[in-house]
Amino acid sequence: MTKKTKRPLPAGSGAEDPIRDRNLLRTILETIPDKLYFKDAGSRFVRNSRAHAKSFGVDDPADLVGKTDFDFFSEEHAGQAFEDEQRIIRTGEPLIGIEEKETWPDGRVTWVSTTKMPLRDEKGEIVGTFGISRDITAQKEAELALSRERNLLHALLDTIPDHIYFKDAESRFVRNSRAHVKSFGVDDPADLVGKTDFDFFSDEHAGQAFEDEQRIIRTGEPLIGIEEKETWPDGRVTWASSTKMPLKDEKGEVVGTFGISRDITRQKEIELEAKNLTAALKRSNQELEEFASVASHDLQEPLRMISGYLNLIVRRYQDRLDQDGREFIAFAVDGAQRMQVMIDDLLSYSRVTTQGKAFSLIETEAVLGRALLNLKVAVDEAGARVIHEAMPAVMGDERQIERLFQNLIGNGLKYRRPGDVPDIHVSAQKKDSEWVFGIKDNGIGIDPKYFDRIFGIFQRLHTREQYSGTGIGLAICKKTVERHGGRIWVESEEGTGATFYFTLPAGLEPSKRPAP
C-alpha cells in the first residue's frame, strides 16, 4: 500500500487542473536559479523568473514587464538577442544551448548558456519567444584562463632559447621547445614526437640520460642543475646544464619527465682555456723562480771573487794607486755592491714560495718595529717621520711580513721629491676576517697607468740615475701577500704621494687566543 502511494501519478492526472498548472509555473519562476523569461513578438518581457529580475538589479519581476534587453544591456548584446528572437518568430526554429556574451553598459561582461524557443498561443500561432539561460561566467573565465595559459606555454616553447622537453614513461619525446627541436636538425616539432635520445646521441650519452630519467620516475626525485656531456654520433661533444623533473598527471601519478637544459659548451670551453692558462702561468712562474734561484747562486760565486780581489787590491796596493786608480776601484766596488743587492733580491724572490709555510699568530706591532730598525739609517739620513696606528695580530710568516713592511716603507723613503722630508703613515683597519694595511707616503706618486705593471719583476719606472733600485721589491711583496691569501694594490695620483694597501688574514682576538 505504502509503496503504491509513493509512485508518481500516472501521466495526465491533474494536468488539466488550471490552478495547479499556474502554481507550478509560479513556483518555477520564483525559485529556479536560472533566468527564465517570456517575451512578446516585440521582444518585450511578459513574465520573468525572480533570478532573472535580480540579475538586472530589479526586485519585483512585475517591474520588468514591458521592458526589453535594450533597457539593461549594451546595444551590441541587446541588438543580437533581438535579431535572434525575431528569426525564431519568423522561422519557428529554436536556438538550443547557444553561448551568449552579455556586455553591460558599464563594460562588465558575463556569459550565459541559452536556449530560446518560439512561444505559441492555443491556436499554435507564434506570439513571442521564451528562453532559459544559465550563468556560465565562472566556467567561461576558467576556460579563457586555461587557453591563455596554453597560449603562454606555446609562446614559451616557441621562443625560449633553452631546450625544454616533455617525455613519457619510456623517455620518448612528447613535446619540445622549438630550440630543442632545431638542435637535433629537425624542422617540425611533430617529427620529434615518439623519438628518443637514442635516435640522436651516442649510446653512451643517451643511455645515461635514460637511466637518469627512469630513476626520476621511480623515485620522484628531480635532478637539478646537472652538467651533461652530450656526445653525438659524429664524435662531436657539447655540454648542457640540465634540470629534470618528474611529470605528474592530474592524480599526481608520475607519468614521465620534463626537463630544461641550456647549452654551456662555450662556457665549458672558456673554463678549460682558463684552466690551461692558469697551469701555463704556474709553470712560467716556477720557471722564473727557478731562474732567479739558479742565477743568483751562479752569480754569487764570481761576485764573491770580484769583491774579494777588489778588497785585496785596495788593501795591498792602496798607496801605489793614483787618484784616478782609486776612483776606478771605487766605481768597481759600487758596482759589485749593487750586484749583491740584486742577487739578494733575486734570492728572496725565489724563496718566498720555496720556503715552507711557517704561518703563526704574529704581532705586527713588533714586526713593524724590527722593519723600522732595519731602515734606521735611511730614516735618519732623510730626517723622515714615520708614524703608525695600533697594529693588530695576524696569521703569517714573521720574516716575510717584516720584509714586506721594510720594502714598502723603504720605497716610501726612496721615492721622494729631491729636498722633501718623507712623511710616512702606516695604518691598519679590520674588514670582515682580514686586516687592510696601508702605507701612505708623500713622495713622487705613481701614474695610474702603471698600477699593475709595478708589481711585476724588473719593472722600474725611473732610471738608475734618478732612483737606485732593482725592480724586484714589489714583485716580492705581491708574492708574499698572495701567499698569505691576501691582495696588494696601490692608490695614487702622480705627484701627490702613493698609498700601498695589502690585506692579511686576521689572527684570533686576544680573548680567544689559547693561553701561552
Ligand code: ADP
Ligand atoms: P725598485 O727596486 O725599483 O724600488 P720596486 O719593485 O720596489 O723596485 O718598485 C717598482 C717601481 O715602482 C719602482 O721602480 C718605482 O718606479 C715605483 N714605486 C715603487 N714604490 C713607489 C712609491 N712609494 N712611490 C713612487 N713610486 C714607487
